[in-house]
Amino acid sequence: MGFVIAVDGPAASGKGTVASRLAALYGYAMLDTGLLYRAVGVRLLGTGGDLDDAAAAEAAAKGLDLAELERAEVRTRAAGEAASRVAVHTGVRAALFDLQRQFTTREPGSVIDGRDIGTVIAPDAPAKLYVTATPEIRAERRWKQLSGQGEAVAYADVLADIHRRDARDSGRDSAPMTQASDAVLLDTSEMTIEQAFDAARRIVETARARSGNLPG
Ligand code: C5P
Secondary structure, eight states: OOEEEEEEOSTTSSHHHHHHHHHHHHTOEEEETHHHHHHHHHHHHHTTOOTTOHHHHHHHHHTOOGGGGGOGGGGSHHHHHHHHHHTTOHHHHHHHHHHHHHHTTOSSEEEEEESSIIIIIOTTOSEEEEEEOOHHHHHHHHHHHHHHTTOOOOHHHHHHHHHHHHHHHHHOSSSOOOOOTTOEEEEOTTOOHHHHHHHHHHHHHHHHHHHTOOOO
16 A cells, blocks of 8 residues: 555645645655546536536446546636535436546555545545645635636625535535545645745654655
């Protein structure tokens, strides 16, 4: 079993950036699990399906082709909303479980980010981070990202999306977004990307030393 770094947290908290920089630093494989749920949502919408239809959403998850994760459409605002709606269905989460669990066996290690990695997908991960920031700061970051992708949207609408998504992701019955009891909290509200990465690296180094997984 490789060394697993589980990175959870709400939308636009900085977890994706921190996760990919950690993966590059250690030469680990990286999986952004939000893309899986986004691709399921996009797939279902593409076939005219209803996001609230649990059976249709489960079928879309079972038929997911990983090439769909590469499509630009999965990174839009609509895909984020669709993802959080299909993510409430237990059958969707079950259909995506093995793929994620399998990923955590990669050698020499893996970085996997999402909402339920430290709690459900990799509860035994030796390094767990819960990355967060205030809703206002996350909305500002997401607004800049969407604007950079050419998606014109008002900041107030992005902030409303963030609040709605937080409530849905933490309020659902199936694998709700929550900080694992052994995860280290990293609040990036007042941090630059560089500072957040540095703090994350120190958390992981402490976990590596504790587990005897020292750089060699
Ligand atoms: O991280 P991202 O914003 O791309 O995730 C999109 C949505 O997918 C989240 O709002 C959440 O509902 C869902 N998700 C999840 N479990 C994960 C990753 C994402 O439920 N491990």
